[in-house]
Amino acid sequence: MTQKYAFPIGNVAIEAFGTQAGVYIRIMNAPYRLHYAPDNASLVIRLVLEEMGLSFETTLVDRRQSAQDGPAYRALNPNGLIPVLETPQGPIFETAAILLWLADTHGQMAPAPDSPDRAAFLKWLFFASNTLHADLRVLFYAEKYIDTAQADTLRHGIRPRLRQHLRVLNDVARSAPDWLHADQPSVLTYYLACQMRWMALYPARADRSWYQLADTPYLQTVLMNLESRPATRAAISAEGLGITPFTSPAYAKPPEGSAT
Numbered sequence: 329m330t331q332k333y334a335f336p337i338g339n340v341a342i343e344a345f346g347t348q349a350g351v352y353i354r355i356m357n358a359p360y361r362l363h364y365a366p367d368n369a370s371l372v373i374r375l376v377l378e379e380m381g382l383s384f385e386t387t388l389v390d391r392r393q394s395a396q397d398g399p400a401y402r403a404l405n406p407n408g409l410i411p412v413l414e415t416p417q418g419p420i421f422e423t424a425a426i427l428l429w430l431a432d433t434h435g436q437m438a439p440a441p442d443s444p445d446r447a448a449f450l451k452w453l454f455f456a457s458n459t460l461h462a463d464l465r466v467l468f469y470a471e472k473y474i475d476t477a478q479a480d481t482l483r484h485g486i487r488p489r490l491r492q493h494l495r496v497l498n499d500v501a502r503s504a505p506d507w508l509h510a511d512q513p514s515v516l517t518y519y520l521a522c523q524m525r526w527m528a529l530y531p532a533r534a535d536r537s538w539y540q541l542a543d544t545p546y547l548q549t550v551l552m553n554l555e556s557r558p559a560t561r562a563a564i565s566a567e568g569l570g571i572t573p574f575t576s577p578a579y580a581k582p583p584e585g586s587a588t
């Protein structure tokens with residue numbers, strides 16, 4: 329018989345299947361369900377699930393209908409942001425939290441908690457999330473942070489910060505730690521690769537000449553190597569990303585849904 333997985337719905341922990349009244353349970357055929365929109369932050373999670381060889385289902389969040397703002401999605405993530413990964417421990421949101429949880433749960437793609445490399449890995453994972461990704465959101469969604477008339481000024485101001493973040497990360501890649509190495513991907517590698525892809529593409533009608541992959545040659549090598557991996561090929565096919573999604577990205581032509 330095919331294995332079934334019991335999922336709590338909402339941010340509720342359960343001790344054992346069926347033991348608590350009032351907890352809604354969804355029965356699924358895979359241990360994970362990724363709520364995704366093409367070429368959104370959910371792409372990082374898809375790549376990592378594929379790279380770890382984990383079985384998962386997907387549910388499209390229809391951005392054309394602003395489904396991320398609707399009550400069903402907000403029950404999973406009250407912040408209305410993509411992605412969410414439903415797990416047997418409940419839904420997880422925040423990209424870096426999902427990545428760290430997957431790495432620790434499956435003992436893959438990150439230094440283990442007792443590894444001497446753990447501290448260095450964690451500080452750069454958090455930098456990628458708290459600083460790089462947060463600044464990228466200012467670039468992509470400037471109108472959420474300031475009056476529309478000033479949005480371009482804000483975008484102009486954030487670009488030098490992003491370039492500086494990339495310079496620093498390129499220096500880390502030059503020292504080639506196991507968790508940012510061209511030969512073997514970590515969760516952080518895929519997170520950075522996706523963020524660099526988005527810098528090259530979004531926002532669609534803004535100046536993007538400030539971003540040149542060749543300015544960060546050590547990161548460029550890391551990204552190039554990711555493109556030949558089966559996990560990347562699977563994501564290309566699922567989300568219509570084109571053949572060089574990290575080093576020479578094109579807008580997604582997804583089989584379902586839309587990026588914005």
Ligand SMILES: N[C@@H](CCC(=O)N[C@@H](CS)C(=O)NCC(=O)O)C(=O)O
Pocket residue numbers: 367368369370396408409410411421422423424457461465469
């Ligand atoms: N801090 C969040 C950011 C996620 C995020 O920015 N998601 C975007 C898609 S790539 C989103 O949901 N945008 C819709 C919105 O801001 O309304 C995370 O790391 O998961």
